[in-house]
Amino acid sequence: MMAAAGVNVVRMAEFAWDRMEPRPGAFDFSIFDETIDVLGAAGIETILCTPTAAPPRWMTSANPDWFRENASGVRMTHGSRQHVCTNHPEFRAASERITRAMAEHYRDNPRVIGWQTDNEFFCHISECFCPACGRDFQRWLREKYGNIQALNEAWGAAFWAQTYGDFSEIVPPRQDRPTYPNPGAQLDWFRFLGDAIRDFQGGQVNILRSVQPRWWITHNGTFQHVDYWNLAEDLDFLGVDVYPGFTVQKPEDYWWAAVKNEEARSASGSYIIPEQQAGAGGQWPYLHRTPDPGQMRLWAWQAVAHGADGILHFRWRTCRYGAEMYWNGVLDHDNIPRRRYDEFAREGGEFARLGDSILGTTLSVKVGVLLENDQDEAHQTMPMGLPSPDEQRRVILRELLRRKLEAGYVNAHDSFEGLGIIILPGFVLMDEDLAARLGEFVERGGLLVATARTATRHRNNHVSEFTPPGFLRDVFGATVEEFGKLERGSIDLEMAPGVVAPVGDGYEILSLRGARALGNWQCSRWPAPHAASGLPAVSHHVHGSGSAIYLGTYISADNAAALIGLVLDHANIPPLAVASDGVEITCRHSASHRLYFLLNHSGQPASVSALPVGTDLITGQPCDGDCTLSPFGVALIKA
Incomplete structure (x- = not known):
């Protein structure tokens, strides 16, 4: 079914540490070996993920001091994800060990083409106040300022008698104080969080690049306290996960997904979507609206319209258990293809046919x-x-x-x-x-x-x-x-x-x-x-x-x-075309041509005028400057 729908790559293993290392040092990759081989035989390649957002229970049981600590001093426990501190040196060593084991195992597998580090850094929690974080923060400050006098000056520490005599006296700005923290200290704390997660990622990236230089590496964002311009310096390109269902209630709300795409594009230029919404996302407190017929394909084209060079929908088949068992995918729990699969296959066929015309172009920004x-x-x-x-x-x-x-x-x-x-x-x-x-x-x-x-x-x-x-x-x-x-x-x-x-x-x-x-x-x-x-x-x-x-x-x-x-009124920046508020229009360009993406986010037909003369690459029909889009329709005009 994947091959028939035009799938050429899948992504897997981001939470599978306990399957790959069921006991300390005992690695078993057989389930992934088999899956990669089956996919490869159908012409589908694989992106692997380092599984470090969800360490196995045997590991956390043996190392309770690895758990994150919240601002109130409460230690987290096992049973979710992102519950272990990425700054703990022993957990970093364990993360690099599983990364190396995976890399060495798949170094010569031609079906593995790239990697995603971890999964959605800081999606649920961005701050940890455990002793390891406190020590790392002190080290980070010492490296930045060199001497405590420079820090005191930079923080304006004389106010409220906050002058420090040594870096060892500094603690992270947590919520155990009568009033508000020093803004200089708070800003440096936020900067430290971003640098620390880049350092955590860097240990994995260095291993992957040393084991197999042909692999490309990405990460899926975007979340607070991560400087993605900085994080992407170590990557080949950034990824961003886009779920319009969180906000889209009316056609004009398309801007939210545009923002997510722009956050990634502005950080690394070329980027991909590791997770593009495929169905109604649902967890314990909520369930999104199910995308209307055409919306899943529309949202994927919207990402391409903003500069994405690859789209992966999350997920293929909806999981039948766990916290995301109602995070619906292309296929439902029963694995029977229905309208979302048909729409997915249409999208896959279009990308396969038009990819060569799109790749190599970039978003035009005036x-x-x-x-x-x-x-x-x-x-x-x-x-x-x-x-x-x-x-x-x-x-x-x-x-x-x-x-x-x-x-x-x-x-x-x-x-x-x-x-x-x-x-x-x-x-x-x-x-x-x-x-x-x-x-x-x-x-x-x-x-x-x-x-x-x-x-x-x-x-x-x-x-x-x-x-x-x-x-x-x-x-x-x-x-x-x-x-x-x-x-x-x-x-x-x-x-x-x-x-x-x-x-x-x-x-x-x-x-x-x-x-x-x-x-x-x-x-x-x-x-x-x-x-x-x-x-x-x-x-x-x-x-x-x-x-x-x-x-x-x-x-x-x-x-x-x-x-x-x-x-x-004080600039000469003409619009790309004329259309209603529910229609989004962008342009990607290269030295040889311009591509106009017309996206109708409305459930009603919409007209577009004042376009350049060209050809709609999706339908093959000529465009004389005017175009009518079907509900949730897409046109791609090459001019």
Whole structure:
């Protein structure tokens, strides 16, 4: 059935440690040997996973100190997954032992083409406060700062008498204190978590690469406290697991899955989907809606439309027992093919036929929404009930996709080449290097956009001594003279006489220093920051060959259409086509051609117009610029 459906690769073994090592040092790979051989005979290759997210019971029984410890000091127990601390040196040694045993066993098996490390780092839990983590945190800090005086300065430890005399005095910032932790210490703790999981993965990666260099290696994310740009440095490409059923209630909700795909693409460029939803996901407290006919195929094409170069659905046959026995796959419990299998086979046939036209192309991005893990971590150390960079980033991408623009996430460490607009969603941390790169982008003709609180702190999480936006004040030609939080509806942003955008959460009063005002504050109700009435809220500044817009507020679902519209008035970024809000359009391109992906997330037919002339590769029919999509339909126009 797999071969008939066009399957060319499967993924397995991510939780099978107890089957492969039923007793200490006694390895048995026979069930996988047989399965890989059967699949191989049908022309299907295998991705293996290191099974380190679920160690066997004999191991945890003998080593109770390996269990994770939560913020309240409670040790976890066996019976789930991710319950053992990846920083415990003995567990790391055991993880590397099973990795090496698997690698040596399959080193010459031509059917094994690649590996996934572990499974979904930090999916359920990202923090552990066991003694091993405490020791590793101290070591990490010692390597970063060199001496305790440098740490005390970086953390501002003089406040609340937190000055340390030695690294051994430092403990992780847990919840056993009367009030809130030091934000500098908290940010370093989050950074440590990400570096530590990369180090855990690195032990496995080094073994796999040394045993068989032809293998490629990936991991499946994306979750908090992992810097995936950093993690992906050790991988050939990243993977991301996408389950739209968590959020999709109406056609316009397609943006959530787009976000997951963009998180992976912006971290490693080329990426794959190790787990794409195949049925209704269900665990103890919930059960997703079953995908409508066509949605499973649509979601797979959506991943390809954002740059994915491989799709694996989770799962093949639904498991009949365990915590995920209602995490439904392509086949139901009884192994009988039904409509989801038929849809899966249609998708497989299309990918087999069109893969050569797609591989080698990349997503076209003209409007980049900047992403940097450090910005989200810094916000978590001092959220104050204000929108995070991630919250704004999602709203911004949603609005850009609604307008059918060539838009996507761009990592702050990446090149800005080819972008027309860069949007900084509340990048509180700023350094001279990033500021210089952003300034050069503007000088070369780009449009830079920032929202409230941008460039207000240094990388050590101290508030900057420079008037905001600090290192970027010359680029924006304006400074922030006052900021504050808002009662919703207490203030409006007037962008032109009679044209008002709703504002929520926060405001900033700008002082123009070469820039001109694009919007002013209106304060007609109480309570409101009356010092803001009539003063600049949005500025525009010409800098070199480009310009910069500073938005003295946060972008939200309420004002995204108005504020993004204001930004686009100052840039020449045409839409890819014209269609309703439930239709998603992206473009992948190469030196020789452009591919337009048209995705109808609605259960009703939808029309698309103003397309380039080309051919729909799925149907083989010519496209004269207009196209009608069936419910949950897909078109792929080559122009």
